[in-house]
Amino acid sequence: MKIVCLDAKTLGDDADLSLFKQFGTFEAFDTTALHERIEHIGDAKIVLSNKVLIDKEVMDACPNLGLICITATGMNNVDLAYANHKGIVVKNVAGYSSASVAQTTFMLVLNLLGKAAYYDAYVQSGAWVNSSIFTHLQEPFCEIKKKRWGIIGLGNIGKEVAKIATAFGAEVVYYSTSGANKDTAYQQISLRDMLQTCDIVTIHAPLNEKTQYLIAKEQLLLMKKGAILVNVGRGGIVHEADVANILDEKELFVGLDVLEKEPMQANHPLLHVKHKERLILTPHIAWASVEARRELIRLVGENIKDFLRQ
The missing domain is CATH 3.40.50.720 (NAD(P)-binding Rossmann-like Domain)
Structure with a gap:
C-alpha cells in the first residue's frame, strides 16, 4: 500500500x-x-x-x-x-494544539504589554552601558493582574486562555460568535461592550460568515487607548488594512499570527506601519510547538x- x-x-x-x-x-x-x-x-x-x-x-x-x-x-x-x-x-x-496556541497568545500579549522588543533593543544597542542609573524606564509597562481580558470564541483554546488569564489575576469575559455558547464560568457580553471595556482582547474563533471582518475600523475605534488585540484564530477575522491604518492614528497594540492570505503578500499594508512598536507579526506558528x-x-x-x- x-x-x-x-x-x-x-x-x-x-x-x-x-x-x-x-x-x-x-x-x-x-x-x-x-x-x-x-x-x-x-x-x-x-x-x-x-x-x-x-x-x-x-x-x-x-x-x-x-x-x-x-x-x-x-x-x-x-x-x-x-x-x-x-x-x-x-x-x-x-x-x-490547544496548549501551543494558548502559549503563543500569552507570548504575544506579554511582549506587547511588557514592551519586550523595546527593552531588548535598548540593551542590545549598548545604551545600558552608558546609563547613569541601574535601570531604564522609558517605556512604562503594566501587569495583567486586574486587567479586563476579553475572549472572542470560548472553545477549547479560548477556555485554556481564560484559565491562564485568570491565574494572572485578570477579569475574564467572553463574546460568543455563534451565540450558542452559554458558559457559566465567565460573563458573556456583547462585542461592543468588550471592545469598549477590555484592556486585552484575544481571538480564538473560526472564520465564517459571522466572523469575517468582525474586527474592522469601526470596532478598532471602539477600543480603549492602549488596549491590546491578538488574533491567533483565523486570518480574515481582522481587517488587516484597517489595522495598518489605525495603528498610526491611535495607540493600540496588535499581535497577529494569522493573515487573510498566507504566506504574506508583497507590499502588505502591515509592512508599512510607522509605529512598528505597536505591532507583532508571527508567521502562523501558534499551532506548531x-x-x-x-x-x-x-x-x-x-x-x-x-x-x-x-
Whole structure:
C-alpha cells in the first residue's frame, strides 16, 4: 500500500514522519504545486495533506485513493461532498494544539504589554552601558493582574486562555460568535461592550460568515487607548488594512499570527506601519510547538489505523 504526504514541509523540517512507514510504502514531498498533485499522488491509497487542495479533478484522476488525512483541523482544502460521493474517507485532527496556541497568545500579549522588543533593543544597542542609573524606564509597562481580558470564541483554546488569564489575576469575559455558547464560568457580553471595556482582547474563533471582518475600523475605534488585540484564530477575522491604518492614528497594540492570505503578500499594508512598536507579526506558528506537531503526527497515525481496521 502506498502512502503519500503532499506538503511535509508544513510539518517542520524536524518532524519525524517515520511512523507512517509501518503502514506501507511511504513517500513525502516537501511541497506540492497545483499542477503536481496528480503526479505526486499517483496510485496512493492514503494521502496526507495540510493545505494542498484535493478536489474533484484530483479524486477522479487518482482512482485508488481511499483515505485523505488532513494534517490540521480545518478541512476547507478538500471537496468533502465529492469525497463522500466517491466513497473516499476524509479525516482531520482536532485538539492537538490547544496548549501551543494558548502559549503563543500569552507570548504575544506579554511582549506587547511588557514592551519586550523595546527593552531588548535598548540593551542590545549598548545604551545600558552608558546609563547613569541601574535601570531604564522609558517605556512604562503594566501587569495583567486586574486587567479586563476579553475572549472572542470560548472553545477549547479560548477556555485554556481564560484559565491562564485568570491565574494572572485578570477579569475574564467572553463574546460568543455563534451565540450558542452559554458558559457559566465567565460573563458573556456583547462585542461592543468588550471592545469598549477590555484592556486585552484575544481571538480564538473560526472564520465564517459571522466572523469575517468582525474586527474592522469601526470596532478598532471602539477600543480603549492602549488596549491590546491578538488574533491567533483565523486570518480574515481582522481587517488587516484597517489595522495598518489605525495603528498610526491611535495607540493600540496588535499581535497577529494569522493573515487573510498566507504566506504574506508583497507590499502588505502591515509592512508599512510607522509605529512598528505597536505591532507583532508571527508567521502562523501558534499551532506548531514541537509537542503539538508530535501529537498531530501521532493522531494522524491513529486515523490511518482506524481506516485500516474498517
